[in-house]
Amino acid sequence: MAGEIKKLMYVNRRAPYGTIYAWESLEVVLIGAAFDQDVSLAFMDDGVYQLMKGQDTEASGMKNFSATYGALGDYEITKIFIEKESLDERGLTLEDLQHLVWEDEDDDWAERDSIQLVSRTELADVMSGQDIMFNF
Amino acid sequence: MKLTIQVNEGPYQHQASDSAYNFAKAALDKGHEIFRIFFYHDGVNNGTRLTTPPQDDRNVVNRWSELSKEHDLDLVICVAAAQRRGIVDDGEAERNGKDATNIADGFRISGLGQLIEGAVESDRLVVFGD
Numbered sequence: 001m002a003g004e005i006k007k008l009m010y011v012n013r014r015a016p017y018g019t020i021y022a023w024e025s026l027e028v029v030l031i032g033a034a035f036d037q038d039v040s041l042a043f044m045d046d047g048v049y050q051l052m053k054g055q056d057t058e059a060s061g062m063k064n065f066s067a068t069y070g071a072l073g074d075y076e077i078t079k080i081f082i083e084k085e086s087l088d089e090r091g092l093t094l095e096d097l098q099h100l101v102w103e104d105e106d107d108d109w110a111e112r113d114s115i116q117l118v119s120r121t122e123l124a125d126v127m128s129g130q131d132i133m134f135n136f
Numbered sequence: 137m138k139l140t141i142q143v144n145e146g147p148y149q150h151q152a153s154d155s156a157y158n159f160a161k162a163a164l165d166k167g168h169e170i171f172r173i174f175f176y177h178d179g180v181n182n183g184t185r186l187t188t189p190p191q192d193d194r195n196v197v198n199r200w201s202e203l204s205k206e207h208d209l210d211l212v213i214c215v216a217a218a219q220r221r222g223i224v225d226d227g228e229a230e231r232n233g234k235d236a237t238n239i240a241d242g243f244r245i246s247g248l249g250q251l252i253e254g255a256v257e258s259d260r261l262v263v264f265g266d
Contacts, residue, residue, distance in 0.1 A: 006256050020220075024177055027216055032249040037256065132255045136265060 001129030005008035006131040007038045012047035014136065017062045021031070022050050025136030026068055040079035041129075042123060044086045051082070051097040065096070073114055080114045083123050139163055140254030141173045144265025145183035147196035148189070153182050156201055156264035164207050172254040173200075173212045175243075177266065180218045183211065185240035197240050204242030212250045213245045 010029050016022040019083065043051060050069070057064040072080070080100055087093060100114040118126065127133065141160055145152035152239055175182050187197045198212055204211050219232065225239040239245065255261040 004256065008252075019176065024217060028176075028251065034249070035252050035256065036188070071179050088172075106145040132261055133259075134255070 005038055007035065007040070007129065008032065008132045008134065009042060009046065009127060009130040010134045010136065011038050011042045011127075012050055012136055013045040014050075015046040015107065016050045016052075016055070016066065017057060017060060021106060021136045022047070023063070025134070026065060026121075028134060028136075029072070029077065030068075030075060033056070033077060039077050040081060041077065042081045042127070044083035044123065046089065046090075048082060048084075048092060048097070051100070053056045053096060053098055063078050069098055071098060074135060076102070078102040078112070079115050079116070079122055081118050084117050084119055085120045087117075121131050137163075137260060138171050138181045138258045140171045140251075140258040141143045141162040141260050142254075142261060142263045142265075143173065143182060144173045144177045144263065146178035147187065150178075150265065152266075153179065153196055153262040154194075156262075157196070157203065158260065159264070160209075161203065164169040166205075170207070170209055171258045172212055172250065174251045174252065174254055175211070175213045176217055176248075177265065178221065178223050182225045183213045183218075183240050183243040184238045186238045201240050206249065209242070211241055212254075213239070214243045214251070215245050215247055217262055218245050 010025060012022060014021045014027055055064055055066040094117060101111045102114050103109040104112050141156055143153050143156045145250050147153050182197060182200055191197055200211060203209060223239060224237045225245050226237055226243055229237050
């Protein structure tokens, strides 16, 4: 892959624990971060639940992987799009989600927001600019 | 066109792997190149040679093995997904202390990097499954 940089988007559309798609999507994202591509993530439909604060999986016996999203900034994944309509339809706001940040090395490691709240139309525009879409 | 195909569902329960197979066959017939077929999530179950479907039904696993042999296809099973679901080759059996293997002919187990590489190297990533 000689220096070729493509725009990759991972689209997360499912709730975190009912199926394994969310966790196995995150595994692709973390491994894929080593490939130096132009990566962004989108969370829409029930996928917005993946970023909920205060997840507690003890009663279900499932592995709680929600803290891993907080490490995305360290993997230089800095573009995370949340679809506003998906939040609205579920009675959620950004306040219900984890606050994801990255540190800007060009600006004395200033903390920057990773999350961008976008409308369905805006997200469609972002999607149409991608080279590769991974849907989970 | 150079294609990488991702299969996300296992055989029989879901049509995705049948559709992926038919798509791969049609693409090859039309002269397209298949860079890699990557099996992820329950899709890794396409690669166990221990399946024994009724004789009057298609054999999804053997069909992949035959297509691979015919066209020298690179069929890659994700290692992390395979470990969860018990798809084992010699290397995995040794590494994880398992007493058997079940990987089918033509498949190999490797990492998720193979999926990313396939997507980046190909003109299109075509995904089958929900």
